Amino acid sequence: MITVMTHMDSDGLISLALFLKSIKGMKVRTYFTSPVQLRDMICKSIQHKKSLGELYIFDLAGENKAVYAAAIYDRVLWIDHHEWNPDGKFEHVEIVVDRKAKSAASVVANYFNISSPLVELANQIDTNDVKDEIADRIRLTVGAIRYKYSGMELTRNLRELAYDLSTEELSRLDKYEEIVKEYSSWVDELKRTAKERTKIYRIGNLKVGVYETTESIPVYLVGNELDDDIDIIVILIHRITERGKSTTKLEFRTHTDKDVLKIAKFYGGGGHIRASGASVNEIVTVPEILKAIELLYS
Numbered sequence: 001m002i003t004v005m006t007h008m009d010s011d012g013l014i015s016l017a018l019f020l021k022s023i024k025g026m027k028v029r030t031y032f033t034s035p036v037q038l039r040d041m042i043c044k045s046i047q048h049k050k051s052l053g054e055l056y057i058f059d060l061a062g063e064n065k066a067v068y069a070a071a072i073y074d075r076v077l078w079i080d081h082h083e084w085n086p087d088g089k090f091e092h093v094e095i096v097v098d099r100k101a102k103s104a105a106s107v108v109a110n111y112f113n114i115s116s117p118l119v120e121l122a123n124q125i126d127t128n129d130v131k132d133e134i135a136d137r138i139r140l141t142v143g144a145i146r147y148k149y150s151g152m153e154l155t156r157n158l159r160e161l162a163y164d165l166s167t168e169e170l171s172r173l174d175k176y177e178e179i180v181k182e183y184s185s186w187v188d189e190l191k192r193t194a195k196e197r198t199k200i201y202r203i204g205n206l207k208v209g210v211y212e213t214t215e216s217i218p219v220y221l222v223g224n225e226l227d228d229d230i231d232i233i234v235i236l237i238h239r240i241t242e243r244g245k246s247t248t249k250l251e252f253r254t255h256t257d258k259d260v261l262k263i264a265k266f267y268g269g270g271g272h273i274r275a276s277g278a279s280v281n282e283i284v285t286v287p288e289i290l291k292a293i294e295l296l297y298s
């Protein structure tokens with residue numbers, strides 16, 4: 001059996017699509033997740049299984065405990081491009097991290113020796129430098145599926161999209177037209193109000209923009225609307241879990257090449273130097289964040 005765990009974003013999906021292409025569309029067990037949930041997901045995935053087989057992990061930063069959990073599988077291939085130092089001391093666990101790669105998809109393609117137009121599209125999307133219309137369409141389709149579905153339905157639809165992409169027949173995206181249209185009007189409203197909803201603060205020499213919301217939103221939509229001179233963009237997403245607990249998702253971006261990885265790490269997260277995030281199991285307030293920025297950047 002083959003199990004794949006990949007990031008629930010366009011790069012993760014394209015990584016999966018390229019892998020599916022390399023195994024010629026064979027059926028695999030798929031999970032879409034985030035770095036924070038990865039370890040739990042690995043643990044859940046092994047329950048009631050007589051044999052485990054191979055595990056593939058794409059576009060997800062790990063930590064030692066996640067590597068140890070993954071090592072319970074018979075063989076592991078872990079491909080990523082985030083900033084972390086794998087501590088893989090297991091012979092059957094191969095970890096390939098290319099921090100310089102624009103997308104995990106490009107690392108997957110290299111590893112499996114695949115050439116595909118999807119790689120350039122993933123590069124554009126993951127560095128938020130979308131030039132091709134089709135890249136924008138893939139990004140919107142992933143967004144629309146995440147907006148529209150949850151739970152098993154979400155997984156089923158993301159998996160189907162990955163299989164669609166793996167064929168490289170991009171006309172297959174046509175069937176998502178309806179939900180993309182619906183999603184686009186929500187997106188347009190977000191874009192329209194992004195700037196006025198973002199509060200600007202001065203911390204020393206830094207210009208900090210903070211956008212607070214209770215909705216799960218694609219971060220790039222807000223970031224792209226803000227002025228080019230904002231040093232640190234903070235997006236605070238407050239959510240209540242099914243069990244009634246407060247969580248805060250923190251996303252950090254920069255328009256002036258500031259290192260936003262260090263603030264993400266401060267909150268127990270990670271990512272890239274110029275795009276990072278963290279999840280905190282409590283309410284994080286704006287004054288707290290501003291204090292942390294003052295501490296870390298002066």
Ligand SMILES: [Mn+2]
Nearest residue numbers: 011059104126
């Ligand atoms: Mn990525």
